[in-house]
Amino acid sequence: MHMIDGILLAGGRSSRMGQDKALLRRDHRNMFFYILDTLEPLPLETIYISRNHDQIRYLTRHPMVSDLHQKLGPIGGIYSVMLRSQSDGFLIVPVDLPLIETPDLNRLFKKGCELNKPVHFEDHFLPLYLPNTYEIQRYIESVINGEIQTRSIKGLCRQFNAMTLKPSDENRLSNTNTPDQWREAEYAISII
Numbered sequence: 001m002h003m004i005d006g007i008l009l010a011g012g013r014s015s016r017m018g019q020d021k022a023l024l025r026r027d028h029r030n031m032f033f034y035i036l037d038t039l040e041p042l043p044l045e046t047i048y049i050s051r052n053h054d055q056i057r058y059l060t061r062h063p064m065v066s067d068l069h070q071k072l073g074p075i076g077g078i079y080s081v082m083l084r085s086q087s088d089g090f091l092i093v094p095v096d097l098p099l100i101e102t103p104d105l106n107r108l109f110k111k112g113c114e115l116n117k118p119v120h121f122e123d124h125f126l127p128l129y130l131p132n133t134y135e136i137q138r139y140i141e142s143v144i145n146g147e148i149q150t151r152s153i154k155g156l157c158r159q160f161n162a163m164t165l166k167p168s169d170e171n172r173l174s175n176t177n178t179p180d181q182w183r184e185a186e187y188a189i190s191i192i
Contacts, residue, residue, distance in 0.1 A: 004088060006048065008048070009078075010035075011066070036062070048081045049065065066080065074153055089112060099172040108121075108129045119163045
């Protein structure tokens with residue numbers, strides 16, 4: 001049995017959105033709690049919240065982790081959690097997926113545990129199942145130290161020959177980085 005931790009990436013600058021994406025309202029919750037609600041039914045040991053130290057803290061039983069290295073995007077958040085966790089792997093979910101559902105994440109979780117390699121959906125590098133191996137930690141350290149210039153999740157997935165899954169519904173993987181994308185998501189939510 002694998003011990004897997006969740007990582008909720010909620011520490012971005014949200015510069016294109018113009019406001020903190022974690023605070024956007026979806027139904028009766030904000031996006032932070034919506035994503036947390038999609039992770040909690042899964043058999044995760046711990047769900048870590050990756051959030052910058054200067055952002056609003058939430059009343060939650062889950063540990064908050066600030067990036068040790070600022071302005072590195074998701075890689076910085078993942079690395080900061082890796083240093084605290086003893087898990088075999090991570091299910092990593094960004095806060096800007098207002099249509100994602102628990103069954104989508106469960107597919108990544110199961111396939112990642114089965115293969116013990118990075119797994120993501122076709123054309124979407126997040127959400128991601130990521131094994132917590134020495135090789136992956138070393139790669140991310142090299143990114144942080146500037147030895148590897150590509151600091152994207154895409155580069156990480158390619159480096160470790162990630163497996164891709166066909167999404168059950170491509171629309172559920174739509175992320176929201178701009179006000180227009182958020183309005184489109186709000187409309188999609190209203191017709192579900």
